[in-house]
Amino acid sequence: MKGMANDRPANLTARPVCFPFTGDVVGGSHFSVLGLVENLDPSRYVPVIVPQFPDGAVAKLFRDHGIRTETPMHWTELPYDRNVSPWKIAQVAKDIPSQIRYLRSRRYPVVHTNDGRTHATWALAARLSGARLLWHQRGDPGALGLRLAAPLLANQVVAVSQFASPRPGLWSAARKAQVVHSAFATDVQEDRASARTQLIHELGCDPRTVFIGFFGAFIPRKRPKLFMDAIAELAGRDLPRPVMGLMFGEAYDGGRTERELKDHGRQRGMGNIVRQMGFRTPGPHWLAACDMLLVSAYGEPFGRTLIEAMLVGTPVVATASGGNIEALCEGATGILVPPEDAAALANGAQALIKRPETAQALASAAMASAKSRFGDRSHAERIMAVYDEMLRIPLPNAADRSGPSSPSIKPLGLKSEATS
Incomplete structure (x- = not known):
């Protein structure tokens, strides 16, 4: 498919990190990820951006900054800042097998999702593939995805503020969440x-x-x-x-x-x-x-x-x-x-x-x-520390990437979140 790169990272000691993006509305989350990936240590982690549309605005944003992108498949686009219908949820479920095959073929140890629509369309596939999932919470702390899906699917949750963090409870991702404020280029100068x-x-x-x-x-x-x-x-x-x-x-x-x-x-x-x-x-x-x-x-x-x-x-x-x-x-x-x-x-x-x-x-x-x-370099160091922490935690059946890596989980009805 157009936009797909078939080569593996040149640095074989670095671990690839998959950053999928559903939809093509460029917002704050995309610029935050751009600041992050530009400051990752290339000897440790190599980012691969997976935009839904190979010729869209999201793909262009990252390619214009020299960041590798690939779009290996079609998957369901959820509506922006609107409720998701049961029919859309059924379509998302049909995409999961091809997403799992892609993630396993690239042997991604980490999948990093950054907005509500992407959590809804990639989180389950990430966990079923055997990868670790970093759920970056940039939206409403009351969102169904954070409250119901993240406790089950996320290995770690990073929230952009205390306000955005999951609330404690019997069924909550709070125990595996931390706050890391968003990254910014602090050397910016304007006349x-x-x-x-x-x-x-x-x-x-x-x-x-x-x-x-x-x-x-x-x-x-x-x-x-x-x-x-x-x-x-x-x-x-x-x-x-x-x-x-x-x-x-x-x-x-x-x-x-x-x-x-x-x-x-x-x-x-x-x-x-x-x-x-x-x-x-x-x-x-x-x-x-x-x-x-x-x-x-x-x-x-x-x-x-x-x-x-x-x-x-x-x-x-x-x-x-x-x-x-x-x-x-x-x-x-x-x-x-x-x-x-x-x-x-x-x-x-x-x-x-x-x-x-x-x-x-x-x-x-x-x-x-x-x-x-709010420096972008210190932010990248903190996120890489989260990756390191996740990769030291073994997952059930993660060693066997050719077979199921966790029990079957039914997709949840989610409300897609807008980017910040």
């Missing part, structure tokens, strides 16, 4: 003045305008309408400078959500104070172009753009929810406000607009904090 000038020229607006950014997929967890309401609230106040909300991102439902957001803006009489900017890369450049990041999300496990904003010196106002609380220290590296409250978000933004010296102090402290806590 903030140049990036801002680029926005001014593109939008043709008053050079004094305060650009307030929303970054992420237009999905319910990100609360895009709440962001718009906060901008409308802010624009109605007595401020020293005009404001504009810029929404960098997109939905994956054929444009329905984008149209709903535009209708919401018209109903609120926002005019041109909120603009949809589309999905753009590189993210840090556009974050640096903004005067502020406003994080309206609720229950965000560990927002990637929040950390990237910290690294490029963009002040952050965020809801006191999910992993935001672990990333920011209120009043020291950012402003945390009550969730689901447009006025509270507007209050936080207003405080930074009226006190630019405070905004600068918070941004400087946040940059130092992010650089010291």
Whole structure:
């Protein structure tokens, strides 16, 4: 099949790690994995990315960075951020034998899954193949997959935050879980003045305008309408400078959500104070172009753009929810406000607009904090330590890769999770 590489890793002493990806929506999990695989020690572990679509956006992201990819088979694509039907679950079950054959043929000792759709489509095959499964939990801690499947199928669970970690219980993956915050390129540098000038020229607006950014997929967890309401609230106040909300991102439902957001803006009489900017890369450049990041999300496990904003010196106002609380220290590296409250978000933004010296102090402290806590090299070392730990634990029948390696397990009905 197109995109498949038939050679084994050149370094025969290194152990290959399979990173499958279901779907073709590029999100935070993909960039996190990219940061990880670029920092793995090649004498110890060799990453192989297995994207569902050999010519898709996910495959291109990794190939453009010189990372090996191969797509050995067709398998079922689950819907993005929607419930999975029984019919889809039946289709997933039919894919398992071919996935097992592939994993055994490559003799993968480790399979590393990174999002809800991939957990649902590859976790069972990984365990039945005899490989160790690292379940990287980047989504909702209440997801059925984490609660019901991970305790049975995962050898180890790595959560991106305490918030995202499995909750303790009689049937829980908590006993084999640990927190490893996501990886970031902490040496990133952006010319903030140049990036801002680029926005001014593109939008043709008053050079004094305060650009307030929303970054992420237009999905319910990100609360895009709440962001718009906060901008409308802010624009109605007595401020020293005009404001504009810029929404960098997109939905994956054929444009329905984008149209709903535009209708919401018209109903609120926002005019041109909120603009949809589309999905753009590189993210840090556009974050640096903004005067502020406003994080309206609720229950965000560990927002990637929040950390990237910290690294490029963009002040952050965020809801006191999910992993935001672990990333920011209120009043020291950012402003945390009550969730689901447009006025509270507007209050936080207003405080930074009226006190630019405070905004600068918070941004400087946040940059130092992010650089010291979220380096990609230390992250890779911690993940390789997890691989090492898993490979020291023998699995039932793992020595016999030609036959069944565990009892038959029926697929569970799962809800696919969006990437962060």
